[in-house]
Structures are given as C-alpha cells and as structure tokens.
Amino acid sequence: MQGGRSNGSAVTRILDVAERLVQHRGFNGFSYADVAAELNVTKASLHYHFAGKAELGEALITRYTRRFVAALAEIQRLDLDARAALEAYAELYAEVLRGRRMCLCGMLAAEYQTLPKQMQDAVIRFFDQNEAWLESVLEQGRSKGTLRFRESAREAARLVVSALEGAMLTARPYGDVDRFQAAATVLLSSLTDTGAVATHS
Amino acid sequence: MQGGRSNGSAVTRILDVAERLVQHRGFNGFSYADVAAELNVTKASLHYHFAGKAELGEALITRYTRRFVAALAEIQRLDLDARAALEAYAELYAEVLRGRRMCLCGMLAAEYQTLPKQMQDAVIRFFDQNEAWLESVLEQGRSKGTLRFRESAREAARLVVSALEGAMLTARPYGDVDRFQAAATVLLSSLTDTGAVATHS
DNA sequence: GTCTATAGGCAGATAGAC
DNA sequence: GTCTATCTGCCTATAGAC
Numbered sequence A, B: 001m002q003g004g005r006s007n008g009s010a011v012t013r014i015l016d017v018a019e020r021l022v023q024h025r026g027f028n029g030f031s032y033a034d035v036a037a038e039l040n041v042t043k044a045s046l047h048y049h050f051a052g053k054a055e056l057g058e059a060l061i062t063r064y065t066r067r068f069v070a071a072l073a074e075i076q077r078l079d080l081d082a083r084a085a086l087e088a089y090a091e092l093y094a095e096v097l098r099g100r101r102m103c104l105c106g107m108l109a110a111e112y113q114t115l116p117k118q119m120q121d122a123v124i125r126f127f128d129q130n131e132a133w134l135e136s137v138l139e140q141g142r143s144k145g146t147l148r149f150r151e152s153a154r155e156a157a158r159l160v161v162s163a164l165e166g167a168m169l170t171a172r173p174y175g176d177v178d179r180f181q182a183a184a185t186v187l188l189s190s191l192t193d194t195g196a197v198a199t200h201s
Numbered sequence C: 001g002t003c004t005a006t007a008g009g010c011a012g013a014t015a016g017a018c
Numbered sequence D: 001g002t003c004t005a006t007c008t009g010c011c012t013a014t015a016g017a018c
Helices: A010-025 A032-039 A043-049 A053-077 A082-098 A104-110 A117-143 A153-174 A177-192 B010-025 B032-039 B043-049 B053-077 B082-098 B104-110 B117-143 B153-174 B177-192
Strands: none
Touching: A010 A032, A010 A043, A010 A053, A010 A104, A032 A043, A053 A082, A053 A104, A053 A117, A082 A117, A082 A153, A082 A177, A104 A117, A104 A153, A104 B104, A104 B153, A117 A153, A117 B153, A153 A177, A153 B104, A153 B117, A153 B153, A153 B177, A177 B153, A177 B177, B010 B032, B010 B043, B010 B053, B010 B104, B032 B043, B053 B082, B053 B104, B053 B117, B082 B117, B082 B153, B082 B177, B104 B117, B104 B153, B117 B153, B153 B177
C-alpha cells in the first residue's frame, strides 16, 4: 500500500517524510524543521510547496485516504468471502504497524481537538469511508451466514474500526505486533463463531 | 471516579487542570502557560510543585491509574457475573468520554514515542493492570459458561482494551458518545452470545 | 525552487525578591 | 509558595536574493 522511498517529486518526498513523522510522533510532535533536516533542504523551501502546516496536514490525510480506499477496492476485486475480506482488512492495519507506525487518522483522531478545521473534516471522511466499506462486507457476510452479530452492520463496522485502531494504539507502547494480531484474531473469531465451540477451558 | 473540582490543595488543582488538558489536547498540546492561566497563577509557581513537565506528566498517570484500579476493585467487590462486570468496566470508559475526554493513557499511547521515559513506563503499567484484571474476569466468565471465546483469556482481554480504547478514540471526532456505546454493545454481545441467535437480517 | 536572514511568538525552565 | 524578570531555544511564517 505504500509508495517508494524518496524517489518521487519534491512534493512526494515531503509528504513521505511528513507522513512517517506524524504516524510516529503525532501532528503536534513534528515540525517543518524535522522534515527539512531529513531532506537536506531549508524550512523556507517547504513553505513553497505547502503554505502552512495545515495545508501539509490536509494533503497528508487526502493522500493516505486515497491509498487506503484503493486498497479496499482491491480487496473487493478479489471477491473473497466476508471472513477473508475482514482478514485482508486487518492485514492493512498490520502492515502499517509493522512499519512501527500508527494509522495516520487514528493518530490524528487523538489530536483531533487541536487540528485545523480542514484537517478535522478530512479525518472524518476517512472514518466514514472505512465504515461504509465494512458495513457492506459485514452485511453480505451475515446474509450468506458466514458472519454472525446481533446488532446492525453499521454498528458492527464501528466495532471493527474501533478494535483495530485501538489494537494499534495499545500495541505500539509494547513495540509488539503480536499484540495487535491477537486482538484482531479474537475479534474476527468472535464475529465468525457458529456457536459450536468450547465454552470453557 | 473523578474527584471534586478545584477545591483541593495546590497540587491537586494543578493535576486536575493538567489532566483535563492532556485528555482533551494531548501531552504535546498543552503547556504550563495553559495551566497557569486557568488557575490564575504564574508558570514559575507551577515549577515549585512539579520540577518539569515530565514530573507533572508522571504524577498525572500515577494518580489516574490509582483511581482506575480503585474503580476496578470496587467492581470486583460487587461480585457481579462476568457479563455485568464487563458492562461496568465499559461504563468507566463511557464516563470519561461523556466528559468529552479521551482516556488519559489512550491519549498518551498515541504520543508514546515522544514521552519521557518515566511516563512511558507508567503508561505501560496502566495497561498491564487493566489486562490482568480483565483476564481474571474473562477466565471466570468462561469457566462459568457466561462468556464465550476461543482464544486465551489474556488475548481476549487485549481485545476488550483495544476495542474500548479505539471506540473512545474514534467517537471523539464525531462528538458522539452513542458511537462508543454501539461498539461496546457489539463487543459484549460478541463475547456473550450462546449461538442461538439469528444469523441474518 | 531553493536559499539566507529574520521576524514575532511561545515553549520549558531558572534566579532571586518578597 | 508565589511573584517578576529573564534566558535560551524552537516554532511557524515571510521577504527578498539568486
């Protein structure tokens, strides 16, 4: 899902570095100076490409969302059953975490109250699109009998997003991708179980 | 679970204001100046009580964890069944969210990479204690047949923490506590279902 | 497009009077 | 304990040369 490393245009290289910094340290935890130092340019030259931090931030979210939505479309194209589609969805998160990164929009959700308006709106759009895609997958899975949940598909979609974002969030302090995988596995099995399983250890 | 409002000692009042600011804006999103302004004192006087931001931050986590662990002990004391204990646990999170706050340690987990070492260690301890408590509740629920999950109780505990932290994280941009409640409800029902439920809409 | 230079502000922190 | 005053450093941002 990620592009190449620092071989694109100036704008692309700026976005690549800034994206990694935000996913590592947060929007309030990085500066133009950090980006400039890594690219061996000056802060002033960054302002030529992005008027201010708000514009840079908005561009980051837009690009990230575009790539994420493209990855969702690719999963759809594979025409997997619902369980496998959810596994593929969780794998998108796992890839980000393996790069020692938090989901860009999960990070920005934490900092939401301090973000410029245009970034806030872009963060909302990311989650809306994730939910819509998941709702469709979950509804289809339930209608075919491969998934099971009591509440609406929209509500179940919110659990999936919540659990995966939260699993990334809590796995990072431990530097342990297995923690994420464990939570994802329990989540998927809890939406899959048919009832014919052991009820105690 | 929260104490009174600004009626304690100077230290307590500082912690109260700083706690709210961190839960609202993040550790990198607030300053000594913010706290001082709200309390109508100067930044210098804050340094008398807390040598630096790192010490203030560590004290915040320690107090928050102590209160949270006390709330967990209170739930235990009520001797509820596992399902009700999990509902009470989720309600602790809901109370925080109703105050328009993120879980202190969830917020700090996002900013983890930028925190001073003593704060990082304190954040880890918070999650460890939550997991241990949940593991015990989940194991008991499974042995009594009121809960159902395939994997280890420790792994299921990680899902519970992940889902609730993630549900808080993603509900805040929408300013919508119902979003949290929906995710929590689906989570609990997915750990409770006995198998005799509808499998499609 | 990228640079040097600089503005203006806010950060965390300290010294020393009261 | 709280204050005034100040330090140093970093922040975002801009002007203008090249």
